[in-house]
Amino acid sequence: MENLPGFAFLVLKDTLEKKGVLEQIKAKLRAEVFNALDDPNEQRPALSHENFLINELIREYLEFNKYKYTASVLTAECGQPEVPLDREFLVKELNIVEAPNTRSVPLLYGVIAQLLHANDEKFPRASSLQFSKWTLSKAANQRNQMGS
Structure with missing residues (x-):
């Protein structure tokens, strides 16, 4: 005890x-x-x-x-x-020029995605572009769930 x-x-x-x-x-x-x-x-x-x-x-x-x-x-x-x-x-x-798919996430996500995309054009890396798309879609889903 x-x-x-x-x-x-x-x-x-x-x-x-x-x-x-x-x-x-x-x-x-x-x-x-x-x-x-x-x-x-x-x-x-x-x-x-x-x-x-x-x-x-x-x-x-x-x-x-x-x-x-x-x-x-x-x-x-x-x-x-x-x-x-x-x-x-x-x-x-x-x-900042916002795309329709970035309006539901913090601006910082869009800025990072744009920087990653710009780097892909200079130095192609498939993984970084996939990561930015995944991050944006995940973040958009989180924001949508918050609004529910």
Whole structure:
């Protein structure tokens, strides 16, 4: 009977891991620790226009993949506004031409796919083009499931 508390802990830990909750708890704890340690009086360096746009692309990617605690730490740490930039603004600002199959995924997926495709034209590699198509279709399916 004296091992019961340890056994109960292991069962609880295993249950939380199987449900995928343990990693969320760890991420939430890290985000809360960061927020507690973050000094609001500490001056952050001004964000360059490029860094601001890059942070927005990363935030969109993180939120799409449900890395919400990572996204919240990014936002707090770099000083991005709480409200994300409008996607259409990013598209225009970055001169991105979106294909119909990339509108349902983060812009970063489309940028990477375009870069991989451009590299294929210079240095043919069948695997990278297949990877980009697979990634875009997988990401589009994930976004469609989120909307359901």
